[in-house]
Each structure stands twice: as C-alpha cells, then as structure tokens.
Amino acid sequence: MAPLDEGIAANDDLAAAIEMAEEDESFEAEVPGEVEKLEELIEKLKLSALLSGPHDNTGAIISINARDGGTDANDWAEMLLRMYIQWAQKHEYKAELLDRQDNDEAGINNATIALRGPMAYGYLKGESGMHRLVRISPFNSEGKRQTSFAAVDVSPEISDSVEVEINEADVREDTYRASGAGGQHVNKTDSAIRLTHVPTGIVVQCQAERSQHKNRASAWKMLRARMARVEEEKREAEEAAKYQQQAKTGFGSQIRNYFLHPDQRVKDARTKYQQGNFHNVMDGDIQGFLEATLRWRAGQPVEEDDED
Numbered sequence: 001m002a003p004l005d006e007g008i009a010a011n012d013d014l015a016a017a018i019e020m021a022e023e024d025e026s027f028e029a030e031v032p033g034e035v036e037k038l039e040e041l042i043e044k045l046k047l048s049a050l051l052s053g054p055h056d057n058t059g060a061i062i063s064i065n066a067r068d069g070g071t072d073a074n075d076w077a078e079m080l081l082r083m084y085i086q087w088a089q090k091h092e093y094k095a096e097l098l099d100r101q102d103n104d105e106a107g108i109n110n111a112t113i114a115l116r117g118p119m120a121y122g123y124l125k126g127e128s129g130m131h132r133l134v135r136i137s138p139f140n141s142e143g144k145r146q147t148s149f150a151a152v153d154v155s156p157e158i159s160d161s162v163e164v165e166i167n168e169a170d171v172r173e174d175t176y177r178a179s180g181a182g183g184q185h186v187n188k189t190d191s192a193i194r195l196t197h198v199p200t201g202i203v204v205q206c207q208a209e210r211s212q213h214k215n216r217a218s219a220w221k222m223l224r225a226r227m228a229r230v231e232e233e234k235r236e237a238e239e240a241a242k243y244q245q246q247a248k249t250g251f252g253s254q255i256r257n258y259f260l261h262p263d264q265r266v267k268d269a270r271t272k273y274q275q276g277n278f279h280n281v282m283d284g285d286i287q288g289f290l291e292a293t294l295r296w297r298a299g300q301p302v303e304e305d306d307e308d
Contacts, residue, residue: 050294055156055232056122061225062154065110066103067130069148071139074107076148079282080131081111086284093117098218099206106139112206112222114157121156126293128154129255136261145261155225156232164224171223172196173216178207193219202226256289271296
C-alpha cells in the first residue's frame with residue numbers, strides 16, 4: 001500500500017476509534033495507538049516528499065577509499081564497507097561488490113559496491129564525504145589513540161537507457177594486472193581496467209572479475225554514475241545560487257565523526273544528529289543519520305537520537 005493510501009486508511013481508523021470510544025468507554029484505550037500510527041505515517045510521507053531528486057529512485061554506487069591513518073585507515077574503510085552492506089541487508093536491499101582492493105596488512109585500500117532497493121540513492125547520497133574514526137589503535141602496541149579517515153563517494157546507478165553525456169575521446173583507458181592480498185586468486189593477466197575522464201579528472205577502476213570485458217563494463221557503469229552525480233551537483237549549485245544558499249553537498253568535507261575513545265558516540269558534523277551506540281551504527285543502524293541528512297538538506301529541523 002502506498003504511504004498516502006496508508007495515511008488515509010489510518011485517518012479513517014482513528015475517526016472510527018474516536019467514534020466508538022464516544023459510544024463505549026472501553027474503546028478509549030485504542031485511540032492513542034491509532035494517533036501514534038497516524039503520526040508515524042505523516043512522518044513517512046514528509047520523508048518521501050524529500051526523496052524527489054532526478055535519480056533518487058535508482059540504486060546507489062558507493063566507493064570507499066582509505067585515507068590518512070595508515071593501517072588503521074585501511075581497517076576503518078573495511079568497517080564502513082561492512083556498515084553499508086549491513087544497512088542494505090536490514091532493509092532487504094541487494095548488495096553487489098563491484099570492486100575491492102585489499103591491503104596487505106589489514107582492511108582495504110578501496111572498494112566499490114552497488115546497493116539496490118527503493119530510493120537507495122535518495123537515502124544514501126548524503127553519505128558522500130570524509131568519515132573520521134577516533135579510537136585506541138588495535139595495530140599499535142603502545143595503545144595510543146589514533147585518528148583515521150576514509151572517503152565515501154555515492155553516485156546514482158544509471159540505467160543504460162538514460163543518456164549520460166560522455167565523449168569517449170575524453171576517456172583514457174589503462175589496463176593493469178589485478179592485485180590483492182593472498183595471491184593465489186589474483187589474475188596473472190592485465191584484466192583490471194582503469195578509466196580516467198580527462199576533463200574532470202574522475203578516475204574509476206575495476207579488477208573484481210577475471211574477465212577484462214566484465215571489468216570494463218563495470219568501470220563504465222561506475223564512470224556513468226560519477227558523471228551523472230557531477231551533473232546533479234551542478235544543478236543543485238545553480239538552484240542554490242538562485243536563492244543565495246550554500247549547496248548542501250558533502251564530498252571532500254568531513255561529514256561524520258565516530259568515537260570509540262574516550263567515549264562511544266557517532267555524531268554528524270552537518271546535522272548535529274548523534275547516536276550513543278557506536279557498535280549499533282557499525283552494524284548498519286544508520287537510518288537515523290540518513291533521514292536527518294534528508295531533512296537538513298531540505299532546511300528542516302533535525303532532532304537528536306536520545307539512545308544511550
């Protein structure tokens with residue numbers, strides 16, 4: 001049932017509950033539950049109204065890159081990869097690994113996944129930016145506090161039927177030998193593909209498959225997604241300029257802080273929304289952050305989560 005139909009049905013249920021309660025006091029206890037149900041549906045409707053971007057209903061292609069912080073940053077990038085896959089599983093979305101480069105010591109250098117489900121890109125596009133972790137390093141025998149960074153980039157998964165303007169003459173293709181930890185499953189031929197869009201400097205790469213043909217197809221999918229997002233950000237910036245506002249895009253800026261030391265909490269730098277249970281967040285409990293970002297982008301107030 002569509003949210004609007006659900007809302008109308010819930011409103012009818014509430015009216016019926018009030019009518020019955022007026023005739024028979026034993027029905028009074030049902031009224032608060034019907035009010036709560038209607039309020040939840042109204043919130044759901046408000047949220048769905050914010051998912052109105054041109055690509056919001058598409059899948060999301062998420063790239064995660066380890067940044068400053070050495071081995072801790074590689075480990076942190078893998079933790080974020082798991083977090084997004086866990087979120088997808090909680091919401092019964094499909095997750096597909098497009099590319100992954102393991103680090104020799106721990107974690108990953110980078111990885112790219114596609115998450116597919118209702119409004120996947122609409123919910124996840126606000127995750128683009130730098131994610132910062134503060135913890136006691138498990139890789140440091142002295143038990144020192146370590147700050148690590150990982151960059152997340154989210155682009156819409158564009159259908160082949162949607163036109164994305166890319167001049168093939170502007171794209172440089174390089175082939176290279178796939179690399180990874182372990183060695184025994186690594187392809188010994190130059191099957192990995194790197195595409196560079198020269199005018200914008202956007203680089204995508206894929207080595208997940210043994211087939212160069214499949215890796216090329218995945219790399220082009222990633223490039224189309226990145227180019228579509230560049231166009232979307234351009235439109236958002238033009239729209240914001242009309243109203244003399246700052247375009248609310250986060251790529252390149254630090255968007256969220258995750259603390260395991262001295263206390264446990266996760267706080268968004270833009271919306272100020274926070275949750276007190278670090279491990280729940282890492283297990284994919286990020287819906288509150290996603291919804292807060294949607295409201296923030298629309299200029300609506302954001303409430304903090306009160307959980308311990």
